[in-house]
Amino acid sequence: MEIVENLKTTNSHETDISAHLKHVENAIELNNISYYYPNVVEPSLKKVSLNVEKGKFVLLMGATGAGKTTLSLCLNGLIPQLLEGKLTGQVSVAGKNVGKTAVQSLSKVLGLVLQDPETQIIGRTVEEDTAFGPRNFLVPLEQIKQRVDQTLEKVRLKGYNQRLSEELSGGEKQRLAIAGVLVMEPEILVLDEPTSELDPIGRAEIYETLDELRRKKDLTILLVEHSSEELIHKADEVVVLNQGEIFWKGVPTELFRNLPLLRQCGIKPLPVSQIGWDFYEKGWISFAEIPLDIPSAEGLIRALLPKYGKQQWQQKGQEQEQRIERERERERDLGLGLELDQVHRRNSRLKQEANQSDKNSSVEVRNLIYHYNSEQPALRGINLTIEAGEFVALIGQNGAGKTTLAKHLNGLLKPTQGEVIVEGMNTQQYDTSDLSKTIGYVFQNPDHQIFSATVEKELEFGLKNAGYKGKEIRERVEQVLQVTGLEKYRSVHPFSLGKGERQMIAVASILVLKPMLLVIDEPTTGSDWVGVQTMMTLIRKLNAAGTTIIMISHDMDLVAQFANRVIVLKEGEILLDGTPQNVFSNEQMLLDSAIIPPQFCRLSKQLNDILGHETFIESSEFAAMFESKGTTGC
Amino acid sequence: MLIEYLAGDTLIHRLDVRTKMFGFLGFMILSFLFEDPIYQLIIVFCTGLLAFWIKIPLRKFMVMVVPLIPIIISIILMTGFTFSPGRFDRISSQAVLFYALPGDRLGATVGGFLMGTTFILRLLGMMIASTVLTLTTTMDEVTQFFQKMKVPPEISMMLTTAIRFIPTLDKKRRQIVEAQKARGTKFNEKGIIGSIRSYLPIMIPMFINSILMANSLSMAMLNRGYGLTRTWTSVRELSFEPRDYGTISLVVILLTLAIFVRFKLNLGVL
Structure with missing residues (x-):
């Protein structure tokens, strides 16, 4: 908190100074920019005018296709120098006219980090890659070495010099990509969704790096981003683009307290702000009191409960408190954490079920051990039963074995030891292509599978593989096109559509096979909030119709909201297994595997003297603690 | 090799x-x-x-x-x-x-x-x-060798990046194969036509992905000043x-x- 306060004061100080020298201090000036991609009628940017003051941290948000990437490409001249099309208006960056300066020269002033780190790393080793930029500018070798070391330290990759870039983790790769542009010592850093492909740890690493950079150096940062929780108190300003136009501009807290506005912008609201908005609508609190983090939400609930809370909660709070105290004592006596106990109970229950050879179970995994090559086992003794119709979320750190386990379900991987029985079929005896008729598997990146010239043909492919003929194919494709809302795109080339639609095509191409079990790996990475909602609504609908769903996800809010069972993997073993409420209340154990529970669960934990062991996962549950009637005046 | x-x-x-x-x-x-x-x-x-x-x-x-x-x-x-x-x-x-x-x-x-x-x-x-x-x-030595042999810098750059991207593309290939297998693709169709046809679902995404990657690679290279001059600082002088x-x-x-x-x-x- 103190740091945030400090930042705020320095910021306001800076604002004072820059107010005096406004025209000199602008790092980025966009004047009436419009841009048309080649052969496109609609402009991607419409008369955008924007000034970014030197030293500011500006967040650029908006739905997919709003023009965020296009805008960032305009800033260093890649538009129009590399990408053709029609650009009008004037862009100047640190006093340089972008239209008249080569991209390469601009890179000394403005560093642009793109989305996919994989294609931005040019060197084989970390050092080779970082040195690439300065070498192009013929910086003397001694100086390069010095700069590379300094930059690597800044992005917290100190000592990685000789590591192969190929072997870095996702977060490290992205930080290397940032190092690659920072080493040229730009005054402005523009990052286009640098964290969209990363897990929470990787994301946190990037944000911390940016924070450090900002504190240490007078760097102007423009960050394009979807997720928001961590950034609200870091950014000075938010700019929201909508269909190529600047839709809103202002202070982050202002935007994130205004839920209807967020909805219009297509940005995901913070969970706790939903509770606050509810109170605000009832007239209990003022707009500025809408909480944006957990402590303030906690304070708010505590303050409002005596006044507006339902009777039962006040009483329950006291009773629970006594009970928890008793339980804690008991735990201490047993010397065993309650959590571990639960897992054991669950496991023994699973074993019983396995023995009964339940007909209804969709997936049965017994003593599954898997080794990649001859290294450390990636899975070490997984026992798991999943009933038909369940909605299971698989969570855990990168490398915990989520994908390895999931790939066993459709036979892409065969167990080294133990067995996997899916819908009554032992995967050892069946080929993936046979299993694909009953078990659908949607991969994270839709571009790895799309290869047909139209959406319709793409959907037909799986059916043809499965041996279906004419009429059956047509009917099924028709049905799925309707369910997924892809009807209007049926004869469009898949690659002319946006990422969200392509993701939907990937799902649709599996759905035509009417799988009984659907495994989805990260169905929402890189989608905007609207895209996420559409996708999750579809998955929930499928689940309601009886399809068993197994979803791998890093988005804990989604997991809590949609799954009815959560399995946490850690180092190839099942760490926790239970309902979202159960799993997310084990904050300490989750922390060990670097999972941060959703805001609501953390809030429930904070309020555990009132709620007891109950964990809420939806805002309506919190709202239910209070009187439903609104009173006027606050 | x-x-x-x-x-x-x-x-x-x-x-x-x-x-x-x-x-x-x-x-x-x-x-x-x-x-x-x-x-x-x-x-x-x-x-x-x-x-x-x-x-x-x-x-x-x-x-x-x-x-x-x-x-x-x-x-x-x-x-x-x-x-x-x-x-x-x-x-x-x-x-x-x-x-x-x-x-x-x-x-x-x-x-x-x-x-x-x-x-x-x-x-x-x-x-x-x-x-x-x-x-x-090291790759750098190879690049310098090309330079000494008066190979145009574009060509040596092309070769070195090609080598850098072999593991990346191989990973892509594996991911594509898995994605297509999951949709029931069989890779053992008979005859030359059959085997070519069964590899189309691999080859087409592979081409598309390579082009996409090449595209953003070229942006990334420009972003980092490639092409400003036709030479660059040698990391180690050959002697x-x-x-x-x-x-x-x-x-x-x-x-x-x-x-x-x-x-x-x-x-x-x-």
Whole structure:
């Protein structure tokens, strides 16, 4: 908190100074920019005018296709120098006219980090890659070495010099990509969704790096981003683009307290702000009191409960408190954490079920051990039963074995030891292509599978593989096109559509096979909030119709909201297994595997003297603690 | 050929890249001079010693060699039956072991089999030698070598990035194969047309992904000032050291000796 306060004061100080020298201090000036991609009628940017003051941290948000990437490409001249099309208006960056300066020269002033780190790393080793930029500018070798070391330290990759870039983790790769542009010592850093492909740890690493950079150096940062929780108190300003136009501009807290506005912008609201908005609508609190983090939400609930809370909660709070105290004592006596106990109970229950050879179970995994090559086992003794119709979320750190386990379900991987029985079929005896008729598997990146010239043909492919003929194919494709809302795109080339639609095509191409079990790996990475909602609504609908769903996800809010069972993997073993409420209340154990529970669960934990062991996962549950009637005046 | 650089500090690692390239050329000439498998065996043995010196990862090397075994066998058979006795100088090589077809046709000659063995040993020797070369040479040295040889910088940049992206593309390929398998693609359709057709679902996404990647790579390179000048700072200036002169003289002496043995003494032929 103190740091945030400090930042705020320095910021306001800076604002004072820059107010005096406004025209000199602008790092980025966009004047009436419009841009048309080649052969496109609609402009991607419409008369955008924007000034970014030197030293500011500006967040650029908006739905997919709003023009965020296009805008960032305009800033260093890649538009129009590399990408053709029609650009009008004037862009100047640190006093340089972008239209008249080569991209390469601009890179000394403005560093642009793109989305996919994989294609931005040019060197084989970390050092080779970082040195690439300065070498192009013929910086003397001694100086390069010095700069590379300094930059690597800044992005917290100190000592990685000789590591192969190929072997870095996702977060490290992205930080290397940032190092690659920072080493040229730009005054402005523009990052286009640098964290969209990363897990929470990787994301946190990037944000911390940016924070450090900002504190240490007078760097102007423009960050394009979807997720928001961590950034609200870091950014000075938010700019929201909508269909190529600047839709809103202002202070982050202002935007994130205004839920209807967020909805219009297509940005995901913070969970706790939903509770606050509810109170605000009832007239209990003022707009500025809408909480944006957990402590303030906690304070708010505590303050409002005596006044507006339902009777039962006040009483329950006291009773629970006594009970928890008793339980804690008991735990201490047993010397065993309650959590571990639960897992054991669950496991023994699973074993019983396995023995009964339940007909209804969709997936049965017994003593599954898997080794990649001859290294450390990636899975070490997984026992798991999943009933038909369940909605299971698989969570855990990168490398915990989520994908390895999931790939066993459709036979892409065969167990080294133990067995996997899916819908009554032992995967050892069946080929993936046979299993694909009953078990659908949607991969994270839709571009790895799309290869047909139209959406319709793409959907037909799986059916043809499965041996279906004419009429059956047509009917099924028709049905799925309707369910997924892809009807209007049926004869469009898949690659002319946006990422969200392509993701939907990937799902649709599996759905035509009417799988009984659907495994989805990260169905929402890189989608905007609207895209996420559409996708999750579809998955929930499928689940309601009886399809068993197994979803791998890093988005804990989604997991809590949609799954009815959560399995946490850690180092190839099942760490926790239970309902979202159960799993997310084990904050300490989750922390060990670097999972941060959703805001609501953390809030429930904070309020555990009132709620007891109950964990809420939806805002309506919190709202239910209070009187439903609104009173006027606050 | 293993492509990754193997960190180490042996003499071979420290040699100038031009010396190593020259040595490699010398080795090639040497291996093409002799037809006798005994001589080839000596050459392979020597390169093998070099390989042990730099501590070559044996397992990875075996992974590379094992799939070649069917090819090795078929090469020996092919040469055994196709080389006619008249092609050989030595009487012993001209001997025909047996005929595969009635009427004294398609005879298996001793020389043919020996020639086959030579081909195999040559192949093996080259694999070892090129592996030694690539394992001890960094990409940067290769780029500098191109520069010294007056290869245009665009081409050397292209080659180095191509090598950098081999593992990345291989990962892409695996992911695509898995994604398509999950949709029921079978990769064992019969006939040439069938097998081509079954690989379309792999090839098309592969092309599309490569193009997308190339696109953003070109942006990333421009972002980092590539193309501003046609040269760039060399990380290490190439310079000949005494050890380079020594090695080059050794190679030259060996080559002269070999040429003398081969053409004056007429040894090492079949």
